[in-house]
Amino acid sequence: MKSLLKIIRRYVFSAYFIIFLILMIDFAAYAALVIHSSGTSSNKRYRISEISSQLTDTGQGLSLSPEGERMMDADYIWGMLLNEEGTIVWSRNLPESIARKGAFSVPETASFSHWYLEDYPVYVWRHDNGLLVLGRPVGSFWKLTLEQPVSILRMLPGYLLFVVLSNLFLISLLAALAGRNLFRAIRPIMNGIRSLEKKEALSIPENGILSDLAASLNKTSALLAEQARQLNRRDEARTQWISGVSHDIRTPLALIMGHAQELENNTALSDQAREEARIIKEQSLRIRQLIEDLNLTSKLEYQSCPLRIASFRPAALLRQITADYLNQGLPESYEIQLNFSQAFMGLRLEGDEQLLARAFRNLIGNSIRHNPDGCHITIAASVCAGKKNCCLLFADDGAGIPRRVIQVLEQQREPEEEHGKGQKNQPHVMGLKIVKQIVEAHGGKMEILPPGQKGCRIAITLPF
Amino acid sequence: MNSIYNCRLLMVDDYLEIRRMVTGILRQRGFSCLETAASCREAGEKVRSFRPDLMILDVMLPDGDGFSFMKELREWSNVPVLFLSAKDEDTDRLTGLGLGADDYITKPFLAEELILRLTAILKRTYFPLGQGAPARTTLTLGRRTINFDSGMVEWEGRSQALTAKELGILKKLAENKGNIVTFDSLCQAVWGDDYFGYENTLMVHIRRLRAKIEEDPSRPAWLLTARGLGYRLTKEENAR
Incomplete structure (x- = not known):
């Protein structure tokens, strides 16, 4: 609707402008013509009176001065002076047919004084001795007399106002109609472009003045849909491939792990051999974790991991995770401190509790794994009621996150082509990446904050 | 049967090395009545002839999948089943447990975990509270x-x-x-x-x-x- 009004307004103003411009040009041309012709005309009037004044009675009859003759020859081809009775008392270059007449009656004089005399356009001027008549060449001038009743002249201002107003109304109406027609033609195209933004399939009727555009949009939509299908197929294939590979690795890894465990428990072996078996088992467990992480991260990346949304208490979850770490025999060099606001304690979140638990465990696990000499871990949580989200801060006073890891995590926001370069030397950031993906899958945000004096600080915001 | 260690266990997996390893682990932990099968068909025959007290079942078998096999099995046998599979999707877990399996372990696994889960099923099924050792009160x-x-x-x-x-x-x-x-x-x-x-x-x-x-x-x-x-x-x- 807003667009329609805009189009109509633009149309009406454009119409006014065009008409105003044309009128101005016409008026200027007309004015130029009038000035030119009136200049000529006033010259004539001046000249006929001038010529008249040059025609004087010298006592030996009427005579035109040389100056008068020059003036006359410039514009007229003949001239005569009629006395009070209509008789020709002076003449110059008078055509034979007129001269022959010798005199003109009052009706004849009245008739030609405004029009023509034998097709010669003629002009008259009152002279002391009668009426001076000057003639121009046949066919050189057209004469018109304007006559209107005075009553119409009086009505003229009102009439002109009415005409101007009704013209303006008509112009506005026609412009608005044209604008509406254009809007109607554009509307399906506009709706189509909006649908394209939302990645919806398009089917715009291909008719009207914009049929070419509609056809192009339909084609573009089909092309985009095909590209999206291909991308989905590719993502799906990639996820399935990773899932397949991880599945295929599981059985041989089960054998490695199982036998390593048996060797570790075999008291007949030397301590060193059992220790080596223990390392094989530990590393196998690490590979298992990596396979699971790889699987999860690929599923989260290609949105093929549906969230199991349910209501849960994040405070209870974090307490349980911390208790699990302590119950599993966390060395005393590590300390986990929970600082929850009162509002957070009672907060219920809608989300996938298992996935979020995985994310929180990854963060605590990172602090423990990367600080083998121990550290103090703080988990602070509060509720921002105004923003309808809760803020969690995982901090430790350990070694901190290497700058390179932060850079790699930041780069992964860029398109694949960008961060595909130089991946060989990239550090492994899968644990943090999974945390980020899980948080973002819940509509939240993960941010690595600049460390205080030392250690790492990771802020998580989750909406509720 | 006066102890879980006398229970008859059937291990079904198409991978010979896995069968050997798991039976080795079980034997070392004191289980002596062990039998193995490499396919659904063989497993069906062993269930009839060996009459196991518990079956450890793989999902992907050469002549069918463990889920379908278990579905058929449940029509004529109530033997407790523990799935041991490389299929780790949540949907696989839910399918297995939904069919009435007593537990689902994914490969690779810790031997202790397998033994703990297996003994828990055996105790629950054959030595419930009051029948075996007195519950600690x-x-x-x-x-x-x-x-x-x-x-x-x-x-x-x-x-x-x-x-x-x-x-x-x-x-x-x-x-x-x-x-x-x-x-x-x-x-x-x-x-x-x-x-x-x-x-x-x-x-x-x-x-x-x-x-x-x-x-x-x-x-x-x-x-x-x-x-x-x-x-x-x-x-x-x-x-x-």
Whole structure:
């Protein structure tokens, strides 16, 4: 609707402008013509009176001065002076047919004084001795007399106002109609472009003045849909491939792990051999974790991991995770401190509790794994009621996150082509990446904050 | 059958090395009646002839999948089934458990985990409470003994009754002896799922409980506080 009004307004103003411009040009041309012709005309009037004044009675009859003759020859081809009775008392270059007449009656004089005399356009001027008549060449001038009743002249201002107003109304109406027609033609195209933004399939009727555009949009939509299908197929294939590979690795890894465990428990072996078996088992467990992480991260990346949304208490979850770490025999060099606001304690979140638990465990696990000499871990949580989200801060006073890891995590926001370069030397950031993906899958945000004096600080915001 | 170790176990997996390894682990842990099968068809025959007490079943087998096999099996046999598979999707787990499997373990696995889960199924199925070893109904904390059946704390010929809530809290702590039990788990055990707001009440109950089970309630030796998390019942050897 807003667009329609805009189009109509633009149309009406454009119409006014065009008409105003044309009128101005016409008026200027007309004015130029009038000035030119009136200049000529006033010259004539001046000249006929001038010529008249040059025609004087010298006592030996009427005579035109040389100056008068020059003036006359410039514009007229003949001239005569009629006395009070209509008789020709002076003449110059008078055509034979007129001269022959010798005199003109009052009706004849009245008739030609405004029009023509034998097709010669003629002009008259009152002279002391009668009426001076000057003639121009046949066919050189057209004469018109304007006559209107005075009553119409009086009505003229009102009439002109009415005409101007009704013209303006008509112009506005026609412009608005044209604008509406254009809007109607554009509307399906506009709706189509909006649908394209939302990645919806398009089917715009291909008719009207914009049929070419509609056809192009339909084609573009089909092309985009095909590209999206291909991308989905590719993502799906990639996820399935990773899932397949991880599945295929599981059985041989089960054998490695199982036998390593048996060797570790075999008291007949030397301590060193059992220790080596223990390392094989530990590393196998690490590979298992990596396979699971790889699987999860690929599923989260290609949105093929549906969230199991349910209501849960994040405070209870974090307490349980911390208790699990302590119950599993966390060395005393590590300390986990929970600082929850009162509002957070009672907060219920809608989300996938298992996935979020995985994310929180990854963060605590990172602090423990990367600080083998121990550290103090703080988990602070509060509720921002105004923003309808809760803020969690995982901090430790350990070694901190290497700058390179932060850079790699930041780069992964860029398109694949960008961060595909130089991946060989990239550090492994899968644990943090999974945390980020899980948080973002819940509509939240993960941010690595600049460390205080030392250690790492990771802020998580989750909406509720 | 007087012990879980006399139970007959059938291991079904198409991978010979896995069959050998798992039977090796089981044999080492004391299980002697073991049989293996490499396909659904062979497994079906073994179930009829060997009549196992528990079956460890792989999902991907050469002549069919373990899920379909189990579906058919359930029409004529109730043998407990433990899935041991490389298929780790949640949907696979849910399918297996949904078909009535007793547990689902994914490869690679820890031998201890397999043994613990397997023995749990065998105990639950063939030696439920009352039939096997008597269930532990008392808890000894130093000089005091808590009798969960009577709900009494007894010491030196004297006794004091525990309230139902105190008994609930103590049971939960005793089940996880040595481990921290969070406020949430304790409240949930006593007040159910809608427990929020009972944390302060829990503290009151803990204080009263300490007065009954501790020698010096102001310096508790058994029921310890895990700051910000919950409570823990000390293992005997750790107590002062």
